[in-house]
Amino acid sequence: MRVCIFGAGASGGHFAVRLARAGHDVSVLARGPHLAAIRDRGLKLRTGGEELSANVAASDTPGDFGPQDVVIVATKATALPAIATQIAPLVxxxxxxxxxxxxxxxxxxxxxxxxxxxPPALPIFDLAKTFLAAMRPDQVIGGIIYSANEVEASGVIKNNSPEHNRLEVAAIAGREVPALSALRQEFERARILSPDPGDIRTAVWTKLVTNVSGSGLGFVTSSPSDGARKDRAMSEIYRRLAREMMAIASAHGYELGLDPEQLIAKLLHHKASMLQDYEQGRPMEIAEIMLAPLAFARAAKLSTPTLDTVAAIAAKLAKDRGLVGADVRVDV
Structure with a gap:
């Protein structure tokens, strides 16, 4: 299987190593010192006491690789506008x-x-026209990652969840694409758990609950994701965030039925990507993770006081460091 990982950072680099070691023809798109290191020494993955290596083709130009069987766009949402104009040669x-x-x-x-x-008119939805000029809707596969990773050094990925690495994939049209079953099997063979998530938008809202409640709260308190489990007051704020997020999802047609207590119990001791991005001065996904649910709440005329507060603090912190666009605003 020819697989191109568009963005060989934390999660993308992890998947690249796993898939290459499972025998697939893997290429990656990366930039700067990370790209130079991959070309020179390959990719390394440190996980659970192991150090795994893989030599993969690497470039910063999609046209170098040509059409693939599978493309995994493993970048942050903030990079999608640029990718939308570059991805066509791979498809x-x-x-x-x-x-x-x-x-x-x-x-x-x-x-x-x-x-x-x-749904409300979000800026990220405007990308559909450009992406769908390069691919049909039935080629678009939604994905949900549950895996804690970080770039430890150029060309080196550290995985902080050796027993919890999952990539759920499903068609966005709600109908199973025949090739997806075989693809999930290949992920499993590469030691990437890949259960069928069922309805992919339900899976998106489920992950958003954990992103907002765990990662968002961890970001504004400069704490690992499991900080909410270790502090009584933070645990209560986590519960309120989770309940508000589930109410937003329900108002838009998705009943999640999640138990906040179970979510808290499963929190990993890991610095979430939002906090990593903030500390390293990288563009942040505040609009997509924290502010988009607020817009959905406003569209449904829901009151979300806890989300309002945490999202406003998150946006202020990111704006003060110039890590979100000047046009990003909080409508509370």
């Missing part, structure tokens, strides 16, 4: 393109059931 008529970004994603309104409320 053939049978290519599956997986988008496993955190937060609200560009394809959410594409094929949304007519019975569901119309």
């Amino acid at each position: 053939g008529k049978d290519t599956l393109v997986i988008f496993p970004q955190n937060g609200m994603t560009w394809w959410y309104p594409v094929g949304l059931p007519a019975s569901h409320p119309t």
Whole structure:
């Protein structure tokens, strides 16, 4: 299987090593010192006391690789506008393109059931026109990542969840794509858990609950994701965030039925990507993770006081460091 990982950072680099070691023809798109290190020494993955290596083709130009069987767009949501104009050379008529970004994603309104409320007009939804000029809707695969990773050094990925690495994939149109079952089996063979998530938008909202409640709260308190489990007051704020997020999902047609106590119990001792991005001065997914749910709440006329507060603090911290666009604003 020819697989191109668009963005060989933390999660993308992890998957690249796993898939290459499982025998697949893997290429990666990267930049700067990270790209130079991959070309020179390959990719290294440190996980659970192991150090795994893989030599993969690496470039910063999608045209170098040509059409693939599978493309995994493993970048942050903030990079999607640039990728939308670059991805076409990788996409053939049978290519599956997986988008496993955190937060609200560009394809959410594409094929949304007519019975569901119309979503708010978010800037990220404007990317659909450009992406769908390069691929058909049936080639677009939603993805959800549950895996804690960080770039430890150029060309070196550290995995902080050796027993919890999962990539869930499903068609955005709600109908199973025949090739997906075989693809999930290949992920499993590469030691990447890949259960069928069922309805992919339900899976997006489920991950958003954990992103906002765990990662968002960890970011504004400069704490690992499991900080909410270790502090009584933070645990209560986590519960309130989770309940508000589930109410937003329900108002838009997705009943999640999550138990906040179980979510808290499963929190990993890991510095979430939002906090990593903030500390390292990288563009942040505040709009997609924290502010998009607020817009959905406003569209449903829901009161979300805890989310309002945490999102406003998150946006202020990111704006003060110039890590979000000047046009990003909080409507509370």
